[in-house]
Structure formats: structure tokens, C-alpha cells
Amino acid sequence: MxxxxxxxxxxxxxxxxxxxxxxxxxxxxxxxxxxxxxxxxxxRETIEVTAELTNVGDGLPATSDVKYRGLLVGRVAGVGPPADRGPNHVRIDVFPDRVRGIPSTVTARVVPSNVFAVPALELVDNGPGAPLAAGAHIAEDRSLDTVRLQTSLTALSRIAAAAGRSGGDSTIGILTTVERAVSGRASEAVQAGAQLVRISQALNDAMAPDGTGSTLDTLSQALDGLRSSSPDLLAAVHDAVVPLRTVAQQRTQLSNLLSGGLTTSATVATALENNTATITGITGKLSDPLSVIAAGSAHFAQMTTSLSRLSGPFSGMWDPQTQTATAKIILELTPHRQYTRADCPRYGDLAGPSCTTGPPGGPTIIGPNAAPASSPTLIGGNVGESGSRQEQERIASILGGLPNAAADILFGPLLRGNNAEVRPAPDAAGGPR
Missing domain, CATH: 1.20.5 (Single alpha-helices involved in coiled-coils or other helix-helix interfaces)
Structure with a gap:
């Protein structure tokens, strides 16, 4: 059917x-x-990596989103328990087509993914690096922004826990307390709210009168600066305490020093007062020496130049270790005349090298046809040839006595080339004696 x-x-x-x-x-x-x-x-083929997180918030369930720069790049495969109080091991399955754009320098943190506070894992970019490889370990992000985010989430969690209570809890939440407090007092609550707004505005105007920044914020920044500079401040205080402590320990000696200084000053003042006329006379008589010094000031430059020229040879002559002076002196006992081109040797048409290289001078002394001297002895003056009988007799007549070798050796170099004469010494009346 x-x-x-x-x-x-x-x-x-x-x-x-x-x-x-x-x-x-x-x-x-x-x-x-x-x-x-x-x-x-x-x-779907995935690449597994591990994130080591100490703080996972209220929990990180499996299949939670893994995001990088706001883009979904993978899923959470699971969360392993920590070992020996270590971090939690979060296994992450990253999509193969996304792993190329994720550097190995990323760090991980747990963030809410929507308004319902569903947790998600976020990878924080920390600069360029090699692509993320399979089996890599991602460290937890500990930047200042992450710390502030975790602090804010903890504060919101506490506020939510205080605002809402379970039915079996004997206490009441903040919202319930507020509701009971304003029940039947709507007008008073509105007035109180308006007054609170005015108080807040007045407090804000007082804290930031010029509209720039809050005074509390400025105070906080000042305290932060004081905290950061406290080691240097303590070191400066320590360095300042040491001399003050030394002064306190040596205050008796300091008092005696100041008393002695005052006594010395009083003595000097008394001496100056008692010898005013003498000091005035001394200063008046100093005008003549000062005038002489001023008149000879034009020669100061020459004096300093001469002293500098003298100090150079003296420093080379003086030995500070032995405290002795060693000088190299050339002593000439015969008339000195500079050698010139006129003194160069010439033998007929043949001239010596110094005829062109020597210093220029006066007329030629040795003529082109002159023959060499027959004797190499020096002839000049009225003494005679060196070592000759005439020289010996001349020296003996000057000194008195017979000729001898000692007189020739001592006085021969002094008299050669000069005119020697013997004159009687005048007596006291001016006539010869």
C-alpha cells in the first residue's frame, strides 16, 4: 500500500x-x-615550531590563531607543561606559504584576538633575519610594550573579577554596590556626578595650567630622572662628605692656622704703619734706577740675544754630572789672515784647485813666476828667521844674558813676525831711568 x-x-x-x-x-x-x-x-601541510612562553595568560587552547603583523600565519597545536619551573612549550603549526615572510628573529606573546578576549599568539617583529625553519624555538617577547600590555590585562582581569560575582558568593561586586547606593537617589547621583566632573576639570586645570603637560607626569619624569642619576648623586655626596669630614677632624689646626694668619696680618699692618716714612722714601728713590732701566730698555733685546748665544756654547761645554767645564779653544799666537784665492799656489801656467774654489780676496801674493821659498821657516818683523842665530841673539838681548834653548822655545813663537824693541821704563818724574 x-x-x-x-x-x-x-x-x-x-x-x-x-x-x-x-x-x-x-x-x-x-x-x-x-x-x-x-x-x-x-x-594542510604545516611546519612545526616551538614557542617558549612563561606567561600564557588565562590559557592558550589548541587551534588558537597565530598572527604575524595582523596576518594569520598558523595555528597552535598544543601547550606542553613546563619542566623544572621552566617556560611552557607551545607547539605551533605554521603554514608553508607564510613561513618565508617570517624572520627567525621574531618573539612570541599572548594577546586577545577580539572583544571577547579570545587568546591568540602574536609573533613580534624584531628586525630582518633568515626565514623561520622547522623545529625552531621562538623566545618570549619581553619588550616594554609587552610588559605594559600584560600589566593592563591583569588590571582589567582584576576589575572584571571585582565587578562580577558568582551567585554563591556572599560578597557583592562593585557594580552591585553602586546600584544599591544610588537606588532611589537618581537626582543626588546626577548632582554628585556633575560636581565630580567640575572637580576633575578644576584639578586638571591646576595640574596643567598652560595646557602642555600634567604636573604629575612632570613629577613622575623628575622622579625617574632622580632614580636614574642616584648613583652619581650618591657618589658626589660621598666626595663632598670626605673633605667636610677632614675639615671637621682638623678644625683645631684650622683654627690655629686662621689665628696665626690674623696675627701675621696684624703684625704686617703695624710694621707698615710704623715705617710709612721709610717706605715712602724707598719708593721715591726707586725712580732713578727705574729711569735708568727704562732708558736702557732698547738694549734688552740685544742682551737676551747675547745671553741665548752664550748659553748654547756654555751648555755644550758644561758637564752637569761632573760639574766641570771642558772647552775646545783654538789659540793663535801669530797674526791671523784668512786664506783667499790670491794665496793659491801657482807654478807658471799651472794653478792649484783653490784658485777657483777658495774665497775671493785681495791682490795676488805669490806671482805666477815666483819660485818656492828656499827655506820653509817663517820670516817677518825684526826678530829673524825661526831658529836662526839672529833670532836667538835678539831674544837674548831682550831678556838679558846669553842665548839658550829654553828662551827660544818659550818666547820664539811670541816674537816671530813682530817688531821687538827695548825701551827704558820711565821713573816717577817721567824721565828714563
Whole structure:
């Protein structure tokens, strides 16, 4: 017979309907399972990395989003418990097509992904680096922004815990307390709110009168600066305390020193007062020496130049270790005349090298046709040739006595080339004696 489900009148057995229904249910279940597995990344190839996190917030469930620069790059595979009070090991499956744009320098932190505070794992960029590789370990982000975020989330969690209480809790939350306090007092609450707004505005104007920055903020910055510079400040205070302590320990000697200085000053003042006339006379008589010094000031430059020229040879002559002076002196006992080109040797047309290289001088002494001297002895003056009988007799007549070798050796070099004469010494009356 026909059933209510058939509209065309053809009869379909109930067992066929049962089989068809079961087939549809199985297909739907398989499709749903495949979709769920697909949503969990079962059919998607991933690269597994590990993030080491100490703080995971209220928990980081599996399949939580992993984001990098706001882009979904993977899923959380699971969270492993810490070992020996170490960090939590968060296994992350990163999509292969996203891993190339993620550097190995990233760090990880837990953040809320939406307004419902669903946790997600965020990878923080820390500069360029090699691409993230399979099996890599990602450190926890400890930057200042992350610390502030965690502090804010903790504060919000405490506020939410205080605002909402469970039904079995005997205490009441903040919102309930406020509701009971303002129940039936709407006008008073509105007035109190308006007064609170005015108080806040007046406080804000007082804290920031010029509209730049808050005085509390400035005070906080000043305290931070004081805290950062406290080591240098303490060191400066320590350095200042040491001399003050020394002065305190030596205050008796300091007092005696000051007393002695005052006594000396008083003595000097008394001496100056008692000898005013003498000091005036001395200063008046100093005008003549000062005038002489001023008149000879033009020669000071020459004096200093001469002293500098003298100090150079003296420093080379004086030996400070032995405290003795050693001088190299050339002593000439005969008349000195500079050698010039006129003194160069000439033998006929043949001239010596010094005729062109020697210093220029006066007329030629040795003529071109002159022959060499027959004797190399020096001839000049009226003494005679060196070592000659005439020289010996002349020296003996000057000294008195007979000629001798000692007189020739001592006085010969002094008299050669000079005119020696013997004159009687005048007496006291001016005549010869």
C-alpha cells in the first residue's frame, strides 16, 4: 500500500527509505567531519615550531590563531607543561606559504584576538633575519610594550573579577554596590556626578595650567630622572662628605692656622704703619734706577740675544754630572789672515784647485813666476828667521844674558813676525831711568 511520503503513487518499501536515510546521514556526517578536520588543519601541510612562553595568560587552547603583523600565519597545536619551573612549550603549526615572510628573529606573546578576549599568539617583529625553519624555538617577547600590555590585562582581569560575582558568593561586586547606593537617589547621583566632573576639570586645570603637560607626569619624569642619576648623586655626596669630614677632624689646626694668619696680618699692618716714612722714601728713590732701566730698555733685546748665544756654547761645554767645564779653544799666537784665492799656489801656467774654489780676496801674493821659498821657516818683523842665530841673539838681548834653548822655545813663537824693541821704563818724574 501507499504511504504518506509518496506523492506519485509508486510504493517504496520502508526498508529502502531507511537505507536511503542512513546513507544521507552517513554522507552528512562524513562531510561534516571532513569540514571540521579541514578547519583544524588536518589536510594542510604545516611546519612545526616551538614557542617558549612563561606567561600564557588565562590559557592558550589548541587551534588558537597565530598572527604575524595582523596576518594569520598558523595555528597552535598544543601547550606542553613546563619542566623544572621552566617556560611552557607551545607547539605551533605554521603554514608553508607564510613561513618565508617570517624572520627567525621574531618573539612570541599572548594577546586577545577580539572583544571577547579570545587568546591568540602574536609573533613580534624584531628586525630582518633568515626565514623561520622547522623545529625552531621562538623566545618570549619581553619588550616594554609587552610588559605594559600584560600589566593592563591583569588590571582589567582584576576589575572584571571585582565587578562580577558568582551567585554563591556572599560578597557583592562593585557594580552591585553602586546600584544599591544610588537606588532611589537618581537626582543626588546626577548632582554628585556633575560636581565630580567640575572637580576633575578644576584639578586638571591646576595640574596643567598652560595646557602642555600634567604636573604629575612632570613629577613622575623628575622622579625617574632622580632614580636614574642616584648613583652619581650618591657618589658626589660621598666626595663632598670626605673633605667636610677632614675639615671637621682638623678644625683645631684650622683654627690655629686662621689665628696665626690674623696675627701675621696684624703684625704686617703695624710694621707698615710704623715705617710709612721709610717706605715712602724707598719708593721715591726707586725712580732713578727705574729711569735708568727704562732708558736702557732698547738694549734688552740685544742682551737676551747675547745671553741665548752664550748659553748654547756654555751648555755644550758644561758637564752637569761632573760639574766641570771642558772647552775646545783654538789659540793663535801669530797674526791671523784668512786664506783667499790670491794665496793659491801657482807654478807658471799651472794653478792649484783653490784658485777657483777658495774665497775671493785681495791682490795676488805669490806671482805666477815666483819660485818656492828656499827655506820653509817663517820670516817677518825684526826678530829673524825661526831658529836662526839672529833670532836667538835678539831674544837674548831682550831678556838679558846669553842665548839658550829654553828662551827660544818659550818666547820664539811670541816674537816671530813682530817688531821687538827695548825701551827704558820711565821713573816717577817721567824721565828714563
Amino acid at each position: 501507499s504511504i504518506a511520503f509518496e506523492s506519485d503513487g509508486r510504493v517504496v518499501p520502508n526498508w529502502q527509505l531507511l537505507l536511503r536515510g542512513l546513507a544521507v546521514v552517513v554522507v552528512l556526517a562524513v562531510v561534516a567531519g571532513l569540514m571540521i578536520a579541514r578547519s583544524r588543519g588536518a589536510f
